[in-house]
Amino acid sequence: MKINPFKLERYFAIYEFTAKYLLSPSDCESLPMEQLLKGADEESLKLWKDLKLGYTESRGHPILREEITKLYHNINVDDVITIVPEEGIFIAMNAILEEGDHVIVVDPIYQSLSEIPKSLGCSVTNWTVKLKDHRWSLDIDFLEKSICEKTKMIIVNFPHNPTGYLPTKEEFSKIIEIAKKHDLYLFSDEMYWLLEHREGEGLPSAGDTYEKGISLFGLSKTFSLPGLRLGWLVTQDKALMDKIANFKDYTTICGSASSEVLGIMALRQKETILKKNRERILDNKASAKDFFKRYNELFTWIEPRGGSIAFPKLSEKIKVVEFCDRVVKDKSIMILPGETFDYDGNHFRIGLGRENFKQILKELEAYIIEEIKNYY
C-alpha cells in the first residue's frame, strides 16, 4: 500500500512538543487523571482497582460498549466496536472500499478520510465547503449530481474540521436521503459530535439513523481525553461490522485495558465534561471574534457553528504559510496553515478548546502590533 504523508500530522510532529504556544489544536483541554478519578462512580473505581493489564475483548469491554450505546437511540452492544479513532477510518475504508470505487468526500478534510480511499485505488470527488455570505456552506445538489454508477460511499465530517461548519438537521437528513436513494454507504466522522454551539442544533448520528451509515466517535475531542486513544465505530450493518472486526485483527487486535476503564469513567461523567468544554469553547470563540474583528485589515473571522475549531482568513497581502512560519519562529506560537488541508484559500486553523487560548491571543496581538505592520 502506497500512501502520501499526512500533511497536518507532519506539521504537528514538528511543533506540537517544541513550540511554546499552540493556537491550533483541535482537542479540548486534556483532563487530568486526578480529576477523572475524583469524579468516578464506585463501580468504575472498583474496575480500576481490580484491573489486570491483560489482553482485552477485541470488540471492546462489554461495560464500555454498553456505556457507548447510551449515546445513541437504535444502537445495541453488537453494533459497536472500539478502535483508536484514526484506526477506525483506516479499517472502515479498507473493509468497504475496493479499487475502482468512487467516493464523494467533504473537502477540505482530515486527510486520512480522502487519502485512504485514494491509496486503495478509488476515485475521489471533493465536495467543497464554500464561503457564502460570510458563512460556510455545502451545496447539497452538488452531492446528488456527483453520484455515478461506481459511487460506493459518501464521506462527511460534521462538525467539520477545519471550518466548524455544521449543516442544519434538514440538510443532514437530505444527505441521508440521497445516500439511501442511491444505496450508498455514509461514513460519518463525528469526532466533534456533541460540541454544537447552540442548544438544539446537534445532528443525529448517521450510524444510529441509517442502516448503511457508519459513525466514528471517541474520547479525543469532545471528552478531553486524546491520550486514551479510545474511539469507536457504530453501524447497524451486521455484515460490515464483522468485516471491520476481522480487519482489526491485523491492526491492534484489541484495545488498551487501562484506557477502557478510564473510558467508562469518562462516559459516566459526560454531562460535567461536556458542559465545561462547551462553556470554554463559547468563551474562547467570543474572544477570537473580538480579536479578529479588531484586526480586520489582516483577518476575516468566519463563525464556526460546531466543534472546537475555526478557520479564519488571512489578508491576501501575506501568504498564510509564510505568516505561520514567521509566527512560530519569532514567537514560538504554532498556527496551522490551511495548506496542510490542501486548501488554497489563505486560511489558518485555530483551536478554541484550550485553557490558554486567550493568553496566546495576547502573545499574538503583541507580535502583530510590533511586527506585522512591517510586512506591508
Ligand SMILES: Cc1ncc(COP(=O)(O)O)c(C=O)c1O
Ligand atoms: C475529523 C477527525 N477525524 C479523526 C481524527 C483522529 O482522531 P485521533 O487523533 O484521536 O485518532 C481527528 C483528529 O484530529 C479528526 O480531526
